[in-house]
Amino acid sequence: MRILVTGKNGQLGRSIYKIVNTANGDNLPPNEFIFVGREELDLSSESSISHYFDSNDRFDVIINCAAYTAVDKAEEEQELANQVNHLAVKKLANIANEQKAKLVHVSTDYVFDGTGGKPYKETDKINPINVYGKTKLAGEKTLQEIMPTDAIIIRTSWVYSEYGNNFVNTMLRLGKERDELNVVSDQIGSPTYATDLANVILKIIVDRGYQAKDRATEVYHYSNKGKISWYDFAKEIFKIAEVGCKVSPIMTEQYPAPAKRPRNTSMSKNKIAETFSVNIDDWRVGITRHLSVF
Numbered sequence: 001m002r003i004l005v006t007g008k009n010g011q012l013g014r015s016i017y018k019i020v021n022t023a024n025g026d027n028l029p030p031n032e033f034i035f036v037g038r039e040e041l042d043l044s045s046e047s048s049i050s051h052y053f054d055s056n057d058r059f060d061v062i063i064n065c066a067a068y069t070a071v072d073k074a075e076e077e078q079e080l081a082n083q084v085n086h087l088a089v090k091k092l093a094n095i096a097n098e099q100k101a102k103l104v105h106v107s108t109d110y111v112f113d114g115t116g117g118k119p120y121k122e123t124d125k126i127n128p129i130n131v132y133g134k135t136k137l138a139g140e141k142t143l144q145e146i147m148p149t150d151a152i153i154i155r156t157s158w159v160y161s162e163y164g165n166n167f168v169n170t171m172l173r174l175g176k177e178r179d180e181l182n183v184v185s186d187q188i189g190s191p192t193y194a195t196d197l198a199n200v201i202l203k204i205i206v207d208r209g210y211q212a213k214d215r216a217t218e219v220y221h222y223s224n225k226g227k228i229s230w231y232d233f234a235k236e237i238f239k240i241a242e243v244g245c246k247v248s249p250i251m252t253e254q255y256p257a258p259a260k261r262p263r264n265t266s267m268s269k270n271k272i273a274e275t276f277s278v279n280i281d282d283w284r285v286g287i288t289r290h291l292s293v294f
């Protein structure tokens, strides 16, 4: 298969690259992976998207890891966020249809308002409370309309990796610079090690059931198992990495940010686990594995 991966410089794109280009990749069937970033395929420009696909051979699978992910900045840059998270997804879906390609699209727990109280199922009410969440939801909806079959949407949450700016890397940096840190304790969710999500996506694209032509497009949830607050997560990161920084809990109101954050977005992962026989490791396993690669 010819497999296109967008967002090659992002956490998930780089994690997929790492897997297919290291020893683990030898266990995968021999597919051709093409990784692109905004230099080759700028999702904020319809003409860039058309140009890229017009000048390349067709793909069997498109894995869309690119997104406008700056949650706070999106409140100001609504148009750009909408272009990348919604309109570009519409364009990719139309191209995937024309090319008879499968499309794997990644979405977010921020499509929920966080007031549910129970782990969200794929069928639960969606109600994003910030611009990022709204644009990601618009991307999901347009994809489902254009591709009622042959696509898959994976909602994930609290993604971290060895690459780029993420909560774990920020905590490790600040923890070494400071003696004490205040971290929000009333936002609950499930961390996701990007390598774990990357492995799940690579498993799904070779799954016989997924490869079946005209398979209905569905939404699935994936993160590591368990739910915690950012405060608990920071404490565990410092414990594993043996950083002696004191962590104190604060409320969201004490850490004002431009975008509202949902309070509890933990998601049920039963559907993806059962459909694709995916093992879902606990968040502690994910963070331990991640910190062991440093």
Ligand SMILES: NC(=O)c1ccc[n+]([C@@H]2O[C@H](COP(=O)([O-])OP(=O)(O)OC[C@H]3O[C@@H](n4cnc5c(N)ncnc54)[C@H](OP(=O)(O)O)[C@@H]3O)[C@@H](O)[C@H]2O)c1
Pocket (backbone or CB within 6 Å): 007, 008, 009, 010, 011, 012, 013, 037, 038, 041, 042, 043, 044, 045, 064, 065, 066, 067, 068, 069, 084, 106, 107, 108, 109, 110, 136, 155, 156, 157, 158, 159, 160, 164
């Ligand atoms: N990070 C999280 O906590 C989180 C949580 C829930 C869901 N998700 C979803 O998971 C997926 C992967 O996230 P991630 O953490 O890997 O994100 P990331 O590290 O921010 O990577 C996103 C990538 O998208 C690229 N991009 C942005 N605008 C673009 C444009 N106009 N044209 C082409 N590429 C563009 C960025 O390119 P540059 O590197 O050039 O800027 C970046 O490499 C996304 O769909 C995201 O919405 C993430």
